[in-house]
Amino acid sequence: MLEFRDIKVQLGSFRLAADFSVESGAKLAVVGPSGAGKSTLLAIAGGFVEPYQGSVVWRDQLLDHLAPGARPISFLFQDNNLFPHMDIARNVGLGIRPDLRLTRSDKDRVAEALIAVGLDGLSDRKPASLSGGQRARVALARILVQAAPVVLLDEPFGALGPAMRTEMIALSREVGARLGATMLMVSHNLEDVAGFADGVIWVEDGVCHAPRALDAFLADPPEGFVRYAGLPR
Numbered sequence: 001m002l003e004f005r006d007i008k009v010q011l012g013s014f015r016l017a018a019d020f021s022v023e024s025g026a027k028l029a030v031v032g033p034s035g036a037g038k039s040t041l042l043a044i045a046g047g048f049v050e051p052y053q054g055s056v057v058w059r060d061q062l063l064d065h066l067a068p069g070a071r072p073i074s075f076l077f078q079d080n081n082l083f084p085h086m087d088i089a090r091n092v093g094l095g096i097r098p099d100l101r102l103t104r105s106d107k108d109r110v111a112e113a114l115i116a117v118g119l120d121g122l123s124d125r126k127p128a129s130l131s132g133g134q135r136a137r138v139a140l141a142r143i144l145v146q147a148a149p150v151v152l153l154d155e156p157f158g159a160l161g162p163a164m165r166t167e168m169i170a171l172s173r174e175v176g177a178r179l180g181a182t183m184l185m186v187s188h189n190l191e192d193v194a195g196f197a198d199g200v201i202w203v204e205d206g207v208c209h210a211p212r213a214l215d216a217f218l219a220d221p222p223e224g225f226v227r228y229a230g231l232p233r
């Protein structure tokens with residue numbers, strides 16, 4: 001279980017509270033108006049934003065004093081975080097060892113991950129020579145080799161067209177299933193949310209609300225979501 005235990009943060013005049021837990025293996029969408037604090041919630045879990053109160057807990061272990069790199073968490077951002085001067089295999093290998101001193105078995109893992117995301121045969125290419133969708137696959141291959149039990153995705157496929165986004169959402173779920181990972185994805189795209197998530201964390205007015213099952217959330221959404229999504233009342 002991933003717990004946000006009575007968390008409170010303040011960034012300038014912006015305040016955010018979170019007090020709930022996420023079941024292991026859950027796939028949740030983090031949804032809310034622009035500026036509500038969705039990215040901030042992920043940053044709290046990742047250790048990039050420090051709460052002035054409360055704790056982040058993973059499987060009963062307090063993460064508060066761990067640096068971001070020491071937490072059991074992988075991140076996927078829209079820019080995919082790829083290094084332009086390194087080929088695809090090295091970009092993925094960084095997920096195993098940042099100094100890239102890869103053993104034979106590490107290299108095998110990289111090759112397997114590239115096959116799993118559909119990039120077999122492209123390991124020597126540089127990111128600039130790939131399409132946006134292929135770059136997203138590289139980032140997902142890195143998530144696979146990192147094998148962290150928690151994966152946080154912040155509007156990861158916002159720059160892709162609709163069909164490619166749908167494909168990448170499905171692949172993300174597949175990657176998550178292979179790892180048995182707990183996943184939180186920030187998205188403004190309700191089709192992506194429906195394709196990805198079993199549940200929703202609604203963020204509004206300084207509060208990250210406890211996850212609710214997607215069906216229950218959509219059947220009885222908060223008033224703010226009705227406005228946000230432009231749903232008929």
Ligand SMILES: Nc1ncnc2c1ncn2[C@@H]1O[C@H](COP(=O)(O)OP(=O)(O)OP(=O)(O)O)[C@@H](O)[C@H]1O
Pocket residue numbers: 011012013014032033034035036037038039040041
């Ligand atoms: N380092 C910071 N210092 C001051 N304010 C900050 C800082 N980081 C974020 N904020 C503020 O916190 C609020 C929440 O930002 P956040 O990026 O979490 O929102 P979001 O819901 O992810 O928005 P969007 O959907 O537009 O990406 C915003 O008002 C933002 O300006």
